[in-house]
Amino acid sequence: MDDKKKERKSSKNNILNGLKKFWNFVWNGESFLSWIVFVILAFIVIKFIFFPVLTLVTGTSLPLVIVESCSMYHDNKNFDQWWTDNGNWYEDRNITKEQFEKYNLKNGFAKGDIFLVTGVKNLGVGDTIIFLSGSAQRPIIHRIVDLEPTQTKGDNNDRQFSKNNNAEKIDETNVPNAMIIGKATGVRIPFLGWAKLIFFEPLRSPNERGFCKA
Numbered sequence: 001m002d003d004k005k006k007e008r009k010s011s012k013n014n015i016l017n018g019l020k021k022f023w024n025f026v027w028n029g030e031s032f033l034s035w036i037v038f039v040i041l042a043f044i045v046i047k048f049i050f051f052p053v054l055t056l057v058t059g060t061s062l063p064l065v066i067v068e069s070c071s072m073y074h075d076n077k078n079f080d081q082w083w084t085d086n087g088n089w090y091e092d093r094n095i096t097k098e099q100f101e102k103y104n105l106k107n108g109f110a111k112g113d114i115f116l117v118t119g120v121k122n123l124g125v126g127d128t129i130i131f132l133s134g135s136a137q138r139p140i141i142h143r144i145v146d147l148e149p150t151q152t153k154g155d156n157n158d159r160q161f162s163k164n165n166n167a168e169k170i171d172e173t174n175v176p177n178a179m180i181i182g183k184a185t186g187v188r189i190p191f192l193g194w195a196k197l198i199f200f201e202p203l204r205s206p207n208e209r210g211f212c213k214a
Contacts, residue, residue: 059119066193071154134169
């Protein structure tokens, strides 16, 4: 009986020692192989653990989203300056400056920012939603400006997209609930999305490349 206990203890110690050596190899190793193993493990953890858990917690299939255009950029202006230049469009639709100031993300955001996304319950005018439309191969991140039907607009755009005014046939004058992926929260990581976007920049048209400009 004592021999069996010793064998189990020895086996357990061997496993622990093996794990310690592996961890030291991955975390402290300076070889190219250890770096490759670290990248593979990080991918597995993010893909099969982190994202599934985040999806469950947030209630959306896309818990993190990268902003891919400058359509919500405010040109580094303070809110009063931005409203002076853009407020007429909203006032024509009965959205006042005082109302807009209470909206989440009232100062817009930039290309390359990453947002935490939640489900689509209790959407309201002023919320920034993520949705699919037309033949666009990317999620669109714009602000709701009406709920009957659901309509959106990019803060930095001079008009709404409709089927007849853009090549991708994006229509934000009537966004079906089934096409809404989620709602952007106030949790934002500025510019980190550029780590991914930079690889796709050469494929964009010249006027869509680079950082947002004032």
